[in-house]
Amino acid sequence: LLLFDNAIFMAERLFAIEHTMESAYWVAQSYFSQGDFAHVFHFLKSLHPFTYTFPQSKDFGMWYWKVLHVWGVACIKLEKYQQAEQVFMLQRKWQQQEQYSPSPAAQAAHHYFLGLVSRRVRHNKAG
Incomplete structure (x- = not known):
């Protein structure tokens, strides 16, 4: 447990020092690993839209994709299916606009x- 607390502390320190998409990912991933999905959701929501919040770097696309993935899965864990669908659609739209090519595993x-989430959203609307 202490290692996870240290990971969160170190990720937050990194983000405070280096305000990048990569450091935002490590903060979100640290909280996600602890099961604090609400913190992930609110942290990333407060930073959105990321393209205006963070400087563009060489690896921006990879970290952007990862941040959106963690945010979307956190939404699922919180049963915020409409928000999850919006995040995953944003991920798809950005991939098409920027011609970003994630790994086959990431695409799957x-x-x-x-x-x-699309099934959940349709099911909730029907019910």
Whole structure:
């Protein structure tokens, strides 16, 4: 447990020192690993839209994709399916606009989660 607390502390320190998409990812991932999905949700929501919040770097696309993924899955864990769908659609739109090519595994995860939340949203509207 102490290691996870230290990971959160170190990630937050890194983010305070280096305000980048990568450091935002490590903060979100640290809280996600602890199961604090609400913190992930509110932290990333407060930073959105990320493209205006963070400087563009060489690896911006990779970290942007990862941040959106963690945010979307946190939404699922919190049963915020409409927000999750919006995040995953934003991820898809950005991929198409920027012609970003994530790994096949990342694309498969994206399609899986987008399908999952789309079914939940339709089910909630029907019920």
